[in-house]
Amino acid sequence: MGNELDFYGYIRTPDIRMLYDMKEVLYDKEWLSQAGNMELYYMYRDLYRNKSDLEKIKEHNLRYDITIIPPKMLGREYVKTAGHYHPFVPGTTLSYAEVYQVLEGTATYLLQKQEGDMITDVMVYVAEKGDCVVIPPDYGHITINATGETLKMANWVARDFSSVYEPIKELSGAAYYLLVDGFITNPDYAEVPPIRTRETTDYPELGLSAGKDMYDLVDDIGKLEFLTRPGEYMPVFEKVTA
Template sequence: MEVTLKFGDKVTVADVRKLHDMEDVVFDREWFEETAERNRDVYYMFRDLAKSDSDLDAIKAHHLRYDITVIPPRMLGSEYIKTVGHYHPHVPGTDISYPEIYQVLEGSATYLLQKVKNGEEDLVLDVVVITAEKGDLVLVPPGYGHVTINASENTLEMANWVCREFSSVYEPIKRLSGASYFLLKDGFVKNPLYRNIPPIRHLKPLAYNELGLDPGESMYELINKVEKLRFLTAPQDFTGFLTGVL
C-alpha cells in the first residue's frame, strides 16, 4: 500500500526504505538473520516537496530540493532504528563536498556525523553526535557522512534542504557495515571495522540566527529568502561559516 504525504496543495508518494535495504548496516546480525519479514517498511522519504507550483519553480531555479523523512519508533534487534547513512560527493571542480541542513518537525533525532580520511574510509578523524528536538536545526558540513537515529518512543519527522544536483554516496558506509558507532539501548558502541575511532563529541543544534530564521520558524520559509541557502549549492564560497559549525 502506498504511503503518502500532503504538503501544501500537493500529495507525494513515499520512497520506502525496507528492512532488506538495511541488511548491510544492521548491528544485530543474529536478529536480522532470524527475521522473516525482510520486506516490511522501516522509514519513509518524501522527496522534492513544495507547497505550490510557484514554490517548486523557485526551488528548482536555485538548484535546491526540500524533503521530509518519517522514521517510526522501533528497534532493529538491539539497535535503535536509523537511516542507512551516506556521504555527499564533491562540488565539481573543488575538493569540497556538498553540505545538507535538517530540521526536526516532530519527535526527537540523534544525528551522528563522521569524518574519515580521504581514500581510507575506515580511518575515522572525527565523530559528532547532535541530539535535536522539535524545531531544532542541524547542519552537516562538507566532509562529513551522517546517519539519523530515532532513539525515542515517538515518530520522528524531519525535513532537509539539499542541493538537487547530486546523488548521495552510500557505498562506503554499507561496505563497513554501518557508521563508526551504533546506538544500542545501553549506549553507543564502536564499529570494529573502523580504525582509530575517536571519542564522540556531543554538540548542540545550530542557532536559528545563523540562517536568519526566528526561533521555532520552519526552515521551509527560507523559500522566501532563498539566498540564505546558497551555501548548499556553492559551499566553496562559505568555508568560514561551514568550518565553524562543528
Template sequence: MEVFMSNPGFDVKIDTKNLELIYGENTFGPVIEKRRLDDIRESLLDYNAKGPDVLYGIAMHVGDKKDKQIIEEKNAVYAIVVYNKGQIGNEPIRSQGHIHAISKFSNKSTCEVYEILLGKAIIYMQESGSDDAGRCYAVYAEENDVVIVPPNWVHATINADINNNMAFGSWSVSDYKFEYKEVREHKGIAFYPIVKDGDIEWIKNDNYSDGSLIKVKAKEYPEFNITNKERIYTQFINNPDNFDFVANPDVADHLWREF
C-alpha cells in the same frame, strides 16, 4: 491512519501509521519512497537483526507549487522523511549512513540542513568515511531544532524515541546522490547506537581504527543566518540567498573550516 499536521511551511500532512504524506491541493511532491530493513543490513551491528520491514518513507522535492520556480533556480530540494518507531535488534530505527556525492553545480560534496518536524532525533555525523573517522558528533534534536551537516561528512539519522514516530524536513542540493561505499566497507558508521533501558548508548565500530564521539544538543546557527524560530522552508522562500551554501558550499567555506 494516524495523521499529524506537520506544517513545514506548506500544506502537507504526515500519516505516521503508513509512513506516507498527504499533499494539499497546492502542494507538489512525489509518491513517497520506502526504505526497508534489508536495504541497510550491511551497516547494522547485527546483520541478522529483526525489526520493522519498512524503516522510513522519504519524499524528495516537495513544496508549495508557487515556490517551485525559486527552489529550482537555487538548485535545491526540500525533502520530508517519516520514520517508523521500534527497534532493529538492539538498535533504534535509523538510516545506514552516507556521504553526499559530488554535485555538478559546485564540483564538490554538499551539505544538508535538517529540521525536526515530529518527535526526537539524533543526527549522527562523522568527519570521514576512512579508517580514521575523525570527529564524530551525535546531535540530539527535538521538534523545531535545526541541524546542519557539513559537506563531505558521513551522516545518519536516528529515531531517538523507540516508542514514537519521528519526521524531519531538510534542504539539500537538487542533483543529490548518496555515496554508501565507505560506510558499507566499514560495516556501518563509526559508533553504533544501542537502546538500553530506554536510552541511546554508543558502541564503537572496531572496523574503524580511530574516531572520537562527542554528544551535543542541537544549537542555533546565526553564522548561517538560520534560526529555529521559523520553519526552514519558510526561511528559504523568504530569503533564498541565505541558503546559497546548500548548492554551493564554497560560499560558506570559512564556516566549514571552523565547523
C-alpha cells in the same frame, strides 16, 4: 497505501526504505537473520508549496524533502537511516552540505568526517522539534530515532547529486552503533575518535533559527546558497565543527 503525506494540498507518496535494504549496515546480524522484511522509514522528496515555489527551488538547484521514521528496534539497535556521504561540488575539493530540521519527535544525528582511510571526527547532536542541524562538507551522516515516538524531519539539499552510500555500507554502518545501552564502536573501523556531543544552535547568517520553519526560506532562498557553494561559507562550517 496509508503513508501519503499532505504537503500544502499536494498528496505525496513516499519512497520506502525496507529492512533488507539496510542489511549491510545493521549491528544485530543474529536478529536480522530471523527477521522478515519490513518497512523502516518513508522519504518524501522534492516537496513544494506551489508551482511558483517549485520553479524557484529548481532555479537555485535545491530540493526540499521530508523523512518519517517510526519508532522501532532493529534487534538491539535503534532504527536509523542507511547513512551516506555527499559527492564533491564540481571543480572543488569540498562535498555538498545539507541541513535538517526536526518537525516532530527527537532525532539523534551522527556525523563523521573521513580523511583518507581514517575517521577523524565524530559528532552527535540530539535535536528536538524545531531544531536545525547543519551537515558540513566532507561529513557522512546517519539519523537515529532512539525514542518511542515517530520522528519527522525535513531537509534542504542540492538537487543535482546522488548520495554516496558505499563507504558506509562497506564498513557495516557508521563508526558507532546506538544500542539500548548507548553507543558502541563499529569493529569494522580500524580506529575511531571519541564522540563529541554537540548542542544544537541557530545560524542566523543562514536564516536558520529553532522553531522557525525552514521551508519558509523559499521566500529568501539566497540564504540557502551554502548548500550549493559551500566553499564560500567556510567560516560558518568552522562554527559547526569547532
